[in-house]
Amino acid sequence: MGRLQGKVAFLTGAGSGIARSAAHIFTREGAKVVIAELKPELGRACEQSVRQAGGDATFIETDVTKEDSVKAAIARTVALYGKLDVLYNCAGGSVVEDKRVTDVDMSVWNHTMSLDLLGTFLCSRYGIPEIIKAGGGAIINMSSVVALRGAFPVHIYTAAKGGVIALTQAMACEYAHDHIRVNAICPGVILTDRVKQRFGKSAESPATTDQTRAIKIDWKNYPFATGEPEDIANVALFLASDESRMLTGAIIPADGGMSAY
Ligand SMILES: NC(=O)c1ccc[n+]([C@@H]2O[C@H](COP(=O)([O-])OP(=O)(O)OC[C@H]3O[C@@H](n4cnc5c(N)ncnc54)[C@H](O)[C@@H]3O)[C@@H](O)[C@H]2O)c1
Numbered sequence: 001m002g003r004l005q006g007k008v009a010f011l012t013g014a015g016s017g018i019a020r021s022a023a024h025i026f027t028r029e030g031a032k033v034v035i036a037e038l039k040p041e042l043g044r045a046c047e048q049s050v051r052q053a054g055g056d057a058t059f060i061e062t063d064v065t066k067e068d069s070v071k072a073a074i075a076r077t078v079a080l081y082g083k084l085d086v087l088y089n090c091a092g093g094s095v096v097e098d099k100r101v102t103d104v105d106m107s108v109w110n111h112t113m114s115l116d117l118l119g120t121f122l123c124s125r126y127g128i129p130e131i132i133k134a135g136g137g138a139i140i141n142m143s144s145v146v147a148l149r150g151a152f153p154v155h156i157y158t159a160a161k162g163g164v165i166a167l168t169q170a171m172a173c174e175y176a177h178d179h180i181r182v183n184a185i186c187p188g189v190i191l192t193d194r195v196k197q198r199f200g201k202s203a204e205s206p207a208t209t210d211q212t213r214a215i216k217i218d219w220k221n222y223p224f225a226t227g228e229p230e231d232i233a234n235v236a237l238f239l240a241s242d243e244s245r246m247l248t249g250a251i252i253p254a255d256g257g258m259s260a261y
Contacts, residue, residue, distance in 0.1 A: 002030025003241040007137075008081040010034045010074065012064050012123055013091030015042025017192035018142070021229035022088060022236050027055025029237060031086065034077045036062035036123075038091070064091045064119030074126040084130035085137040086240045089123050089164075092116040092142055093194060094157035101155045108156050116160035117167070124171060128180065136179025140239045141168045143186045143251065148259035151216040161186075165251050172249030181248035183239045187232050188225040188255035217258065225256030 009026050013019045015037035023033050027050050035050075035057055037043035043059035050057035058080060062073040077084055092115055097108050120141055131137040146152040147161035168184040175182065189195065219225070235254050238244050253259045 002028070003237065003243065004086070005030030007031045007085040007240070008034075008077065008083050008134075009086035009088060009240060010036055010077055010084055010123070010127060011088045011090060012036045012062065012119065013038075015039050015046050015059075017090075017194060018187075018190060018229045018232045018236075019088060019090035020046050022090065022233035023050050023057055024053065024055065025230065025233045025237050026086075026240065027057055028053070029241070031056075031240075032081045033057040034073070034081070035059045036064070036073050036091075038063050064089075064123055065114040067122055067125075070119075070122040071126050074123075074130060078130055083134040084127060085134050087123055087127040087131065087137075087139045088236055088240065089120040089139065089141045090236075091119055092160075094146075094154045096198065098154040098157050100153050104156060112156045112160050113163075116157065117163040120164055120167060124167075128171075128175060128178075131180050132175075132178045137181075138240050138244075139168075139171065139180060139182040140236050141182070141184040143168070143184045145186050145188050145253065145255035145258050148186055148251075148253055148255070153214055168251065169249045176248060181239075181244070183244070183247055183250045183252065185232060185235050185239070186251060186253045186255055186259065188222070188227065188258050190227050190229055190232055192229055221261075222256045222258050225258050227254070227256070 009031045011019045014023045014035040035043050035046050047057050047059040060073045063069040141164050143161040143164045146158045172182040
Protein backbone atom coordinates (compact mmCIF):
# COMPACT_ATOMS: atom_id res chain seq x y z
CA MET A 1 0.00 0.00 0.00
CA GLY A 2 1.25 3.49 -0.84
CA ARG A 3 2.36 5.82 1.92
CA LEU A 4 -0.42 8.29 1.02
CA GLN A 5 -3.03 5.73 -0.04
CA GLY A 6 -6.54 7.21 0.09
CA LYS A 7 -5.41 10.76 0.78
CA VAL A 8 -6.33 13.87 -1.18
CA ALA A 9 -3.61 16.52 -1.43
CA PHE A 10 -3.73 20.14 -2.62
CA LEU A 11 -0.32 21.24 -3.94
CA THR A 12 0.23 24.91 -4.76
CA GLY A 13 2.69 25.90 -7.47
CA ALA A 14 2.78 22.34 -8.76
CA GLY A 15 3.34 23.38 -12.38
CA SER A 16 7.08 23.33 -11.75
CA GLY A 17 9.92 22.81 -9.34
CA ILE A 18 9.54 21.16 -5.95
CA ALA A 19 5.73 20.88 -5.99
CA ARG A 20 5.74 19.35 -9.48
CA SER A 21 8.10 16.70 -8.19
CA ALA A 22 5.82 16.25 -5.17
CA ALA A 23 2.82 15.76 -7.48
CA HIS A 24 4.60 12.78 -9.03
CA ILE A 25 5.85 11.36 -5.74
CA PHE A 26 2.54 11.83 -3.86
CA THR A 27 0.50 10.18 -6.63
CA ARG A 28 2.98 7.28 -6.84
CA GLU A 29 2.30 6.79 -3.13
CA GLY A 30 -1.45 6.59 -3.74
CA ALA A 31 -2.67 10.16 -3.19
CA LYS A 32 -5.09 12.00 -5.42
CA VAL A 33 -3.50 15.36 -6.13
CA VAL A 34 -4.75 18.79 -7.11
CA ILE A 35 -2.20 20.85 -9.01
CA ALA A 36 -3.09 24.37 -7.87
CA GLU A 37 -1.05 26.45 -10.30
CA LEU A 38 -1.18 30.00 -11.66
CA LYS A 39 0.08 29.19 -15.17
CA PRO A 40 -2.32 26.95 -17.12
CA GLU A 41 0.32 25.62 -19.52
CA LEU A 42 2.47 24.42 -16.61
CA GLY A 43 -0.47 23.06 -14.64
CA ARG A 44 -1.84 21.12 -17.61
CA ALA A 45 1.58 19.70 -18.49
CA CYS A 46 2.05 18.45 -14.93
CA GLU A 47 -1.43 16.90 -14.90
CA GLN A 48 -0.70 15.14 -18.17
CA SER A 49 2.68 13.76 -17.08
CA VAL A 50 1.28 12.49 -13.76
CA ARG A 51 -1.64 10.82 -15.55
CA GLN A 52 0.71 9.27 -18.12
CA ALA A 53 2.63 7.76 -15.21
CA GLY A 54 -0.64 6.24 -13.91
CA GLY A 55 -1.36 8.77 -11.16
CA ASP A 56 -4.58 10.66 -10.39
CA ALA A 57 -4.01 14.43 -10.62
CA THR A 58 -6.15 17.38 -11.67
CA PHE A 59 -5.00 20.86 -12.58
CA ILE A 60 -7.07 23.66 -11.06
CA GLU A 61 -6.06 27.15 -12.13
CA THR A 62 -5.32 28.99 -8.88
CA ASP A 63 -3.75 32.27 -7.86
CA VAL A 64 -2.74 31.79 -4.23
CA THR A 65 -2.54 35.56 -3.73
CA LYS A 66 -6.27 36.02 -4.48
CA GLU A 67 -8.78 35.02 -1.83
CA ASP A 68 -11.63 34.24 -4.27
CA SER A 69 -9.36 32.07 -6.40
CA VAL A 70 -8.14 30.03 -3.41
CA LYS A 71 -11.66 29.64 -2.00
CA ALA A 72 -12.96 28.38 -5.37
CA ALA A 73 -10.01 26.00 -5.86
CA ILE A 74 -10.47 24.36 -2.45
CA ALA A 75 -14.23 24.04 -3.08
CA ARG A 76 -13.56 22.40 -6.47
CA THR A 77 -11.07 20.02 -4.88
CA VAL A 78 -13.65 18.79 -2.40
CA ALA A 79 -16.36 18.61 -5.08
CA LEU A 80 -14.02 16.52 -7.25
CA TYR A 81 -12.32 14.23 -4.74
CA GLY A 82 -14.76 14.33 -1.83
CA LYS A 83 -12.39 15.65 0.88
CA LEU A 84 -9.03 17.24 1.66
CA ASP A 85 -6.33 15.59 3.82
CA VAL A 86 -3.07 17.32 2.88
CA LEU A 87 -2.27 20.92 2.03
CA TYR A 88 1.21 21.56 0.63
CA ASN A 89 1.80 25.33 0.46
CA CYS A 90 4.69 25.35 -2.00
CA ALA A 91 4.06 28.25 -4.42
CA GLY A 92 6.65 30.91 -3.69
CA GLY A 93 10.13 32.16 -4.39
CA SER A 94 12.24 35.28 -4.41
CA VAL A 95 12.77 37.71 -7.29
CA VAL A 96 16.07 39.09 -8.58
CA GLU A 97 14.97 42.61 -7.63
CA ASP A 98 14.91 41.67 -3.92
CA LYS A 99 17.72 43.41 -2.06
CA ARG A 100 18.77 44.87 1.28
CA VAL A 101 16.15 46.87 3.23
CA THR A 102 17.88 50.13 2.34
CA ASP A 103 18.10 49.40 -1.40
CA VAL A 104 15.06 47.36 -2.39
CA ASP A 105 12.22 48.84 -4.44
CA MET A 106 8.93 48.87 -2.54
CA SER A 107 7.12 47.08 -5.39
CA VAL A 108 8.99 43.91 -4.36
CA TRP A 109 7.28 43.99 -0.97
CA ASN A 110 3.75 43.43 -2.28
CA HIS A 111 4.74 40.73 -4.75
CA THR A 112 6.86 38.71 -2.33
CA MET A 113 4.71 39.06 0.75
CA SER A 114 1.62 38.16 -1.29
CA LEU A 115 3.11 35.09 -2.92
CA ASP A 116 5.11 33.68 -0.03
CA LEU A 117 3.15 34.68 3.06
CA LEU A 118 -0.38 35.71 2.08
CA GLY A 119 -0.63 32.68 -0.23
CA THR A 120 0.22 30.33 2.62
CA PHE A 121 -2.25 32.14 4.86
CA LEU A 122 -5.13 32.05 2.33
CA CYS A 123 -4.72 28.38 1.42
CA SER A 124 -4.63 27.51 5.12
CA ARG A 125 -7.68 29.69 5.77
CA TYR A 126 -9.78 27.75 3.27
CA GLY A 127 -8.00 24.39 3.49
CA ILE A 128 -8.14 23.91 7.27
CA PRO A 129 -11.95 23.71 7.59
CA GLU A 130 -11.96 20.96 4.96
CA ILE A 131 -9.12 19.05 6.64
CA ILE A 132 -11.05 19.25 9.92
CA LYS A 133 -14.12 17.81 8.15
CA ALA A 134 -11.90 14.94 6.93
CA GLY A 135 -10.98 14.16 10.53
CA GLY A 136 -7.52 15.74 10.46
CA GLY A 137 -4.48 15.75 8.23
CA ALA A 138 -1.25 17.55 7.46
CA ILE A 139 -0.15 20.98 6.28
CA ILE A 140 3.34 21.45 4.89
CA ASN A 141 4.63 24.99 4.46
CA MET A 142 7.71 26.14 2.56
CA SER A 143 10.11 28.43 4.32
CA SER A 144 13.81 28.68 3.45
CA VAL A 145 17.30 28.61 4.89
CA VAL A 146 17.24 32.40 4.46
CA ALA A 147 14.86 32.64 7.42
CA LEU A 148 17.25 30.65 9.65
CA ARG A 149 20.43 32.50 8.86
CA GLY A 150 20.88 36.26 8.51
CA ALA A 151 23.41 36.41 5.74
CA PHE A 152 21.18 36.60 2.66
CA PRO A 153 20.62 40.00 1.02
CA VAL A 154 17.05 39.22 -0.09
CA HIS A 155 15.44 40.97 2.81
CA ILE A 156 11.79 40.90 1.79
CA TYR A 157 11.87 37.19 0.92
CA THR A 158 13.68 36.55 4.21
CA ALA A 159 10.97 38.39 6.14
CA ALA A 160 8.20 36.54 4.29
CA LYS A 161 9.78 33.14 5.00
CA GLY A 162 10.28 34.13 8.64
CA GLY A 163 6.55 34.87 8.70
CA VAL A 164 5.88 31.39 7.30
CA ILE A 165 7.82 29.86 10.22
CA ALA A 166 5.87 31.89 12.78
CA LEU A 167 2.55 31.05 11.12
CA THR A 168 3.50 27.36 11.00
CA GLN A 169 4.13 27.25 14.74
CA ALA A 170 0.99 29.25 15.53
CA MET A 171 -1.21 27.01 13.40
CA ALA A 172 0.43 23.85 14.79
CA CYS A 173 -0.51 24.98 18.27
CA GLU A 174 -4.04 26.03 17.40
CA TYR A 175 -5.17 23.10 15.24
CA ALA A 176 -3.55 20.19 17.08
CA HIS A 177 -6.88 19.41 18.75
CA ASP A 178 -8.40 19.15 15.29
CA HIS A 179 -5.78 16.49 14.49
CA ILE A 180 -3.97 18.70 12.01
CA ARG A 181 -0.18 18.67 11.99
CA VAL A 182 1.56 21.75 10.57
CA ASN A 183 5.26 21.67 9.70
CA ALA A 184 7.64 23.71 7.56
CA ILE A 185 10.64 22.85 5.41
CA CYS A 186 13.59 25.23 5.00
CA PRO A 187 15.53 24.17 1.90
CA GLY A 188 19.02 25.26 0.91
CA VAL A 189 19.66 25.64 -2.83
CA ILE A 190 17.36 23.43 -4.91
CA LEU A 191 18.11 23.12 -8.61
CA THR A 192 14.68 23.85 -9.99
CA ASP A 193 14.37 25.33 -13.51
CA ARG A 194 13.84 28.76 -11.92
CA VAL A 195 17.01 28.56 -9.85
CA LYS A 196 19.06 27.19 -12.76
CA GLN A 197 17.85 29.98 -15.06
CA ARG A 198 18.56 32.62 -12.45
CA PHE A 199 21.99 31.50 -11.34
CA GLY A 200 23.09 29.50 -14.37
CA LYS A 201 26.06 27.23 -13.86
CA SER A 202 26.86 28.92 -10.57
CA ALA A 203 23.79 27.32 -8.99
CA GLU A 204 25.33 23.91 -9.54
CA SER A 205 28.82 24.73 -8.29
CA PRO A 206 28.50 27.99 -6.41
CA ALA A 207 31.92 27.83 -4.78
CA THR A 208 33.46 30.89 -6.38
CA THR A 209 30.57 33.04 -7.46
CA ASP A 210 29.31 36.47 -6.51
CA GLN A 211 26.21 34.73 -5.21
CA THR A 212 28.33 32.80 -2.73
CA ARG A 213 30.26 35.87 -1.67
CA ALA A 214 27.06 37.88 -1.26
CA ILE A 215 25.62 35.36 1.18
CA LYS A 216 28.97 35.03 2.98
CA ILE A 217 29.16 31.27 2.64
CA ASP A 218 32.26 29.21 2.11
CA TRP A 219 30.53 26.65 -0.07
CA LYS A 220 33.11 23.90 0.33
CA ASN A 221 32.02 23.56 3.97
CA TYR A 222 28.50 22.59 2.86
CA PRO A 223 28.68 19.63 0.47
CA PHE A 224 25.02 18.73 1.12
CA ALA A 225 23.56 22.25 0.65
CA THR A 226 22.53 21.88 -3.01
CA GLY A 227 19.82 19.43 -4.01
CA GLU A 228 17.22 18.39 -6.54
CA PRO A 229 13.45 19.06 -6.31
CA GLU A 230 12.78 15.45 -5.27
CA ASP A 231 15.07 15.83 -2.24
CA ILE A 232 12.57 18.31 -0.81
CA ALA A 233 9.48 16.57 -2.21
CA ASN A 234 10.55 13.45 -0.30
CA VAL A 235 10.69 15.43 2.96
CA ALA A 236 7.21 16.73 2.13
CA LEU A 237 6.05 13.14 1.51
CA PHE A 238 7.22 12.13 4.97
CA LEU A 239 5.46 15.13 6.55
CA ALA A 240 2.27 14.39 4.60
CA SER A 241 2.25 10.73 5.61
CA ASP A 242 1.24 9.17 8.91
CA GLU A 243 4.89 8.17 9.44
CA SER A 244 5.48 11.68 10.81
CA ARG A 245 2.55 11.52 13.20
CA MET A 246 4.65 12.85 16.10
CA LEU A 247 5.83 15.91 14.18
CA THR A 248 3.99 19.18 14.40
CA GLY A 249 5.30 22.73 14.66
CA ALA A 250 8.62 21.42 13.36
CA ILE A 251 10.82 23.69 11.26
CA ILE A 252 12.98 21.32 9.27
CA PRO A 253 16.24 22.65 7.84
CA ALA A 254 16.83 20.71 4.61
CA ASP A 255 19.81 22.95 3.88
CA GLY A 256 22.86 20.71 4.11
CA GLY A 257 23.85 22.25 7.41
CA MET A 258 23.91 25.89 6.26
CA SER A 259 21.89 27.01 9.26
CA ALA A 260 23.71 24.75 11.72
CA TYR A 261 27.41 25.58 11.34
N1 LIG B 1 14.43 26.35 -5.21
C1 LIG B 1 15.09 26.70 -4.12
O1 LIG B 1 16.34 26.79 -4.09
C2 LIG B 1 14.33 27.02 -2.85
C3 LIG B 1 15.05 27.24 -1.68
C4 LIG B 1 14.37 27.54 -0.51
C5 LIG B 1 12.98 27.61 -0.52
N2 LIG B 1 12.30 27.40 -1.67
C6 LIG B 1 10.85 27.52 -1.66
O2 LIG B 1 10.28 26.34 -2.19
C7 LIG B 1 9.05 26.66 -2.86
C8 LIG B 1 9.09 26.10 -4.26
O3 LIG B 1 10.21 26.65 -4.93
P1 LIG B 1 10.58 26.21 -6.42
O4 LIG B 1 12.00 26.59 -6.65
O5 LIG B 1 10.12 24.82 -6.63
O6 LIG B 1 9.66 27.21 -7.26
P2 LIG B 1 9.35 27.25 -8.83
O7 LIG B 1 9.52 28.67 -9.25
O8 LIG B 1 10.09 26.19 -9.56
O9 LIG B 1 7.81 26.89 -8.87
C9 LIG B 1 6.87 27.75 -8.34
C10 LIG B 1 5.56 27.53 -9.06
O10 LIG B 1 4.59 28.38 -8.45
C11 LIG B 1 3.80 28.95 -9.46
N3 LIG B 1 3.21 30.20 -8.99
C12 LIG B 1 3.78 31.43 -8.99
N4 LIG B 1 2.91 32.33 -8.49
C13 LIG B 1 1.78 31.65 -8.17
C14 LIG B 1 0.54 32.02 -7.63
N5 LIG B 1 0.28 33.31 -7.33
N6 LIG B 1 -0.40 31.07 -7.43
C15 LIG B 1 -0.15 29.77 -7.75
N7 LIG B 1 1.02 29.36 -8.26
C16 LIG B 1 1.98 30.29 -8.47
C17 LIG B 1 4.77 29.16 -10.61
O11 LIG B 1 4.09 29.35 -11.85
C18 LIG B 1 5.61 27.91 -10.54
O12 LIG B 1 5.03 26.87 -11.31
C19 LIG B 1 8.92 28.18 -2.78
O13 LIG B 1 8.08 28.52 -1.70
C20 LIG B 1 10.33 28.65 -2.52
O14 LIG B 1 10.37 29.89 -1.85
C21 LIG B 1 12.94 27.10 -2.84
